[in-house]
Amino acid sequence: MAKRVYFLVHGQVQGVGFRYYTQKKATAMGITGWCRNTDNQKVEGEAQGEESTLKQFLKDINQGPSHSKVMKVDQEDRDVQEGESQFEVRQ
Numbered sequence: 001m002a003k004r005v006y007f008l009v010h011g012q013v014q015g016v017g018f019r020y021y022t023q024k025k026a027t028a029m030g031i032t033g034w035c036r037n038t039d040n041q042k043v044e045g046e047a048q049g050e051e052s053t054l055k056q057f058l059k060d061i062n063q064g065p066s067h068s069k070v071m072k073v074d075q076e077d078r079d080v081q082e083g084e085s086q087f088e089v090r091q
Contacts, residue, residue: 004033004048004078009061011071013043019089021065026087029053036090046078047087 009018014037022035026047031054035045047057064070 002080003051004080006046006076006078008074009043012069016067025060032084034088
């Protein structure tokens with residue numbers, strides 16, 4: 001069953017390739033959505049996919065790329081969106 005989640009990643013996650021790491025993981029897993037940097041040094045986004053795949057994706061972004069330091073990931077369920085075909089990095 002498809003599920004959509006909003007996520008907000010806290011820690012050292014800007015300037016370390018975190019958004020592109022997130023996009024690469026999502027694309028490899030068939031997850032759609034987006035992510036972007038926030039003005040307060042966090043990364044936010046929405047991810048959509050099968051529940052079990054989404055759980056693994058969130059576990060991966062909780063780890064982050066090697067130069068990042070993830071302190072915590074807040075998440076909140078959102079309504080599933082139709083017609084989305086990829087995971088994009090937004091500015």
